[in-house]
Amino acid sequence: MTSLATPVESHVQAHPDNRSFIQKYIFSTDHKIIGIQFLLMSLLFLTVGGMLAMIIRWQLGYPNKPLPGGTVLPETMAPGGVILPEFYTSAVTMHGTIMVFFAIMPLLVGVFGNFLIPLKIGAPDMAFPRINMASFWVAVPAGILMIAGFFVEGGHASAGWTSYAPLSADPEYTGVTAGQRIWCVSLIVLGLSSILGSMNYITTVINMRAPGMTWFRLPLSIWALFITSILVLLAIPILSGAVIMLLFDDVLGTHFFLPAQGGQPLLWQHLFWFFGHPEVYILILPAMGFVSDILSNGARKPIFGYHSMVYALIAIGFLGWIVWGHHMFQSGMNPTLGTSFMISTMLIAVPSAIKVFNWLGTLWGGKIRFHVPMMHALAFVSMFVIGGLSGVFMASTPVDIYIHDTYFIVAHLHYVLFGGSLFAIFGAVTFWYPKMFGRMMNPTLGKIHFVLTFVFYNLVFFPMHQLGLQGHMRRIYDPTIYDFLKPLGGLNRFITISAFLLFASQLLFAYNFIVSWFRGKKAPANPWEDTGLEWTTPSPPPHGNWPATPHVHQPPYEFNSPHVKESDFLPQTQSLDAIPGRSSAGAAH
Amino acid sequence: MAHASHALDRDMMLPPAEAETGSGVYTEKLGMWIFLLSEVMFFTALIGSYLILRVSKPDGWAAPNQILNVPVTAVNTFILICSSVTMVKAYAAAADGNQAKLKLWLVATVLIGATFVGVQVFEYNQLIHHGLVPGGFVAGRELAEAAASGAAFKGGPALPTSGGLYGSTFYTMTGFHGFHVTMGVICMIFVTFKAFQGKYTATDHRGVEVIGLYWHFVDLVWIILFTIVYLI
Amino acid sequence: MEHVAHKKHPNYMAVFGGLFALTVLELGVAFLPWSKVAIVLMLIFLAVWKALMVALYFMHLRWETNRLRLMIIAPLPLAAILVVAVIQEFR
Numbered sequence: 001m002t003s004l005a006t007p008v009e010s011h012v013q014a015h016p017d018n019r020s021f022i023q024k025y026i027f028s029t030d031h032k033i034i035g036i037q038f039l040l041m042s043l044l045f046l047t048v049g050g051m052l053a054m055i056i057r058w059q060l061g062y063p064n065k066p067l068p069g070g071t072v073l074p075e076t077m078a079p080g081g082v083i084l085p086e087f088y089t090s091a092v093t094m095h096g097t098i099m100v101f102f103a104i105m106p107l108l109v110g111v112f113g114n115f116l117i118p119l120k121i122g123a124p125d126m127a128f129p130r131i132n133m134a135s136f137w138v139a140v141p142a143g144i145l146m147i148a149g150f151f152v153e154g155g156h157a158s159a160g161w162t163s164y165a166p167l168s169a170d171p172e173y174t175g176v177t178a179g180q181r182i183w184c185v186s187l188i189v190l191g192l193s194s195i196l197g198s199m200n201y202i203t204t205v206i207n208m209r210a211p212g213m214t215w216f217r218l219p220l221s222i223w224a225l226f227i228t229s230i231l232v233l234l235a236i237p238i239l240s241g242a243v244i245m246l247l248f249d250d251v252l253g254t255h256f257f258l259p260a261q262g263g264q265p266l267l268w269q270h271l272f273w274f275f276g277h278p279e280v281y282i283l284i285l286p287a288m289g290f291v292s293d294i295l296s297n298g299a300r301k302p303i304f305g306y307h308s309m310v311y312a313l314i315a316i317g318f319l320g321w322i323v324w325g326h327h328m329f330q331s332g333m334n335p336t337l338g339t340s341f342m343i344s345t346m347l348i349a350v351p352s353a354i355k356v357f358n359w360l361g362t363l364w365g366g367k368i369r370f371h372v373p374m375m376h377a378l379a380f381v382s383m384f385v386i387g388g389l390s391g392v393f394m395a396s397t398p399v400d401i402y403i404h405d406t407y408f409i410v411a412h413l414h415y416v417l418f419g420g421s422l423f424a425i426f427g428a429v430t431f432w433y434p435k436m437f438g439r440m441m442n443p444t445l446g447k448i449h450f451v452l453t454f455v456f457y458n459l460v461f462f463p464m465h466q467l468g469l470q471g472h473m474r475r476i477y478d479p480t481i482y483d484f485l486k487p488l489g490g491l492n493r494f495i496t497i498s499a500f501l502l503f504a505s506q507l508l509f510a511y512n513f514i515v516s517w518f519r520g521k522k523a524p525a526n527p528w529e530d531t532g533l534e535w536t537t538p539s540p541p542p543h544g545n546w547p548a549t550p551h552v553h554q555p556p557y558e559f560n561s562p563h564v565k566e567s568d569f570l571p572q573t574q575s576l577d578a579i580p581g582r583s584s585a586g587a588a589h
Numbered sequence: 590m591a592h593a594s595h596a597l598d599r600d601m602m603l604p605p606a607e608a609e610t611g612s613g614v615y616t617e618k619l620g621m622w623i624f625l626l627s628e629v630m631f632f633t634a635l636i637g638s639y640l641i642l643r644v645s646k647p648d649g650w651a652a653p654n655q656i657l658n659v660p661v662t663a664v665n666t667f668i669l670i671c672s673s674v675t676m677v678k679a680y681a682a683a684a685d686g687n688q689a690k691l692k693l694w695l696v697a698t699v700l701i702g703a704t705f706v707g708v709q710v711f712e713y714n715q716l717i718h719h720g721l722v723p724g725g726f727v728a729g730r731e732l733a734e735a736a737a738s739g740a741a742f743k744g745g746p747a748l749p750t751s752g753g754l755y756g757s758t759f760y761t762m763t764g765f766h767g768f769h770v771t772m773g774v775i776c777m778i779f780v781t782f783k784a785f786q787g788k789y790t791a792t793d794h795r796g797v798e799v800i801g802l803y804w805h806f807v808d809l810v811w812i813i814l815f816t817i818v819y820l821i
Numbered sequence: 822m823e824h825v826a827h828k829k830h831p832n833y834m835a836v837f838g839g840l841f842a843l844t845v846l847e848l849g850v851a852f853l854p855w856s857k858v859a860i861v862l863m864l865i866f867l868a869v870w871k872a873l874m875v876a877l878y879f880m881h882l883r884w885e886t887n888r889l890r891l892m893i894i895a896p897l898p899l900a901a902i903l904v905v906a907v908i909q910e911f912r
Binding site for chain 1 (some may be wrong): 896899903904906907909910911
Binding site (some may be wrong): 601612613614619622623624626629630633637640641644645653654659663666670671673674676677678681684685750801802805806808809812813815816817821 | 830833834836837840841844846847848850851852855860861864865867869871872875876878879880886888889892893896897899900903904906908910912
């Protein structure tokens, strides 16, 4: 079925590129531009999410004191700079919502799914470029709507990012009317964007791999994005359905989750977490994929246990569907059901652990290059281990009954989402920046940003384990109302100060990102000496990516290959027969 | 073997030649199937919630034909199945290169599909008139009165006093199904226009097959809905 | 220009006839004086049969590759798991 004979003219390149500015950069169907569009949008939302975190931290560190500069906020949010409980609760809600849906998810899937998939599989673009464009431009109004929610009467949604019913279903409970509805509509619209995107990624990976790019020659970043896209495709519609029902309870008078006429609040929790658990794997799997690529590159060694890495990804993707109840141990759910969830949750630690050991195996004996992406990848591994270990505590129902809804959970989720996903994102952005923009980010700034971020991040989130164990609950506005929390005020203040320093350190990344775009060192095609297909085309690649369809001859991660003498890596497109002076024996496997 | 550099020379109803073996079907068909999987999950959320809520409802559920009009909907089900037949006949005509039949069957599908939606709208009107809204029974109208009286109703036992869940689940499930049918009709109109422009040939009628898949899916969902909402 | 082999089309009208007959059967079963459980089981059976006929014949799955069929079937257990597990909650 495959033809390895003559490379075929990419029919995209056959036509001269006479697109207008708008077609090239605004309403572009080019996956690389769409990826960058998602990048800019997501980084903006990451900043907004971070600012909301500062508001939360201020109130917890200095309860009821006026926020410095807080007088710019309207009276409805913070009169005299003192954060109102209602605004605090919506800040908590929106920090989670924005970070999960508008920052991390699009950064991992929208940006790198779009940018990397065609490039790393040897395709000229996505399977459906116009649907790809639609996917971005549908996400934009969703984002605008979500921001608009802050400015409506009654404030923004305040029922937590998990929006439990009946709190979220009846405005009488939160006092929030339009805000909650905007939250619902925004997520429904964003859901459509995600579904269109995931359909595109899946189809592209299945049907558009270049000749020679067999399934087991795919880089782990692509495997991870592929499995993630399947999770998105199947989980997001469940959220969409649930949010629609929630919205209907609010505006149409239905009773899905309102007990008065027979509705079931627990139904919301089941539906939400049936989506929500695959969602958290959506938020980590691509990061794991990027880390595999970067670690292998930095260690100049093939990934240890490539096949088991693939099977582990598949196992996590599959098991992730049957653990959702572990978010609900405290809900009053059926105890037998709860036990089965405890078992499945314990099981899912196994494939994750396999991946960690394989990363360590990759590093062992490697000739490590400590470039900035490598540092972030190393941080990912260590911080993910910590986050994963706290997860084992939570998997045990008797333990979770004690620590559920405390800061122990907040510590866990930030260790995996920040210590894991966000470090991987920083690493991935730095790693693929040259391919995106044709310039290198400044490495010195990158290293300083990394060190500061790593230090302050741990100072912020590690103490939260302690807070949680001592009973500090989540989402609380004023801990000082409880006597048993008063001694924790000092720790809260310490965390707050570290958090402000952490936020400030991100200015370095922002500066590096923006300035390097215009003044960064011009990037060659393969600045990291990597084996992937994307490095065989200029930085940035032309429309259509290659003049002719590339042919793949090697597995990924052929670093330190005995077949090459002049360099320490063997690109995936390199045919062994084409290397002069080699014996003809030894075909690519 | 056709030289694949001129993409349109080859049979577009097969997977692209210059790639690894993927699904074994051409990309647009694969894409639509994958999209339909997401739709399966979406309807699972709605229909699954209906099943869960119905099992959990302590004071029972109305019997078939007490609230909903089974005869009219049965005819409407038949109508939708007819549109599925005209759709598949359109596809067969396209594969045969028969432009006249293709146009005929596509127009038929549009009209019959629109009829289905029309009958649904009529049904909704009737229900609201009798007093069933998403929130349940409307006080003072027929259904609310019948439920309050506790008397046997329309060949079945007394109506449960609260129609809240009945209304919620009915309107949401059938409403979103109707929405999907409407979107299908709109897309079908676009496909029909393209057919009239002669855009579909025997070697490339991907658009017809792909909209057909969506249309049959929508019919399939209705087959399930009709059974579990109207007949059980 | 390649010639397209004219495959014989399946008998769509026969499938249509089958769907019509099954629908009539469903209407009959729904109003039979049997136990609720029996009626529900029969109706589900009939509905699934109809759905399969649409999927296999109208959507051409009968003639598609095993690969595609596997891809399509694979997520269905997830839907079942959600509904079955949550129904346990409320029994």
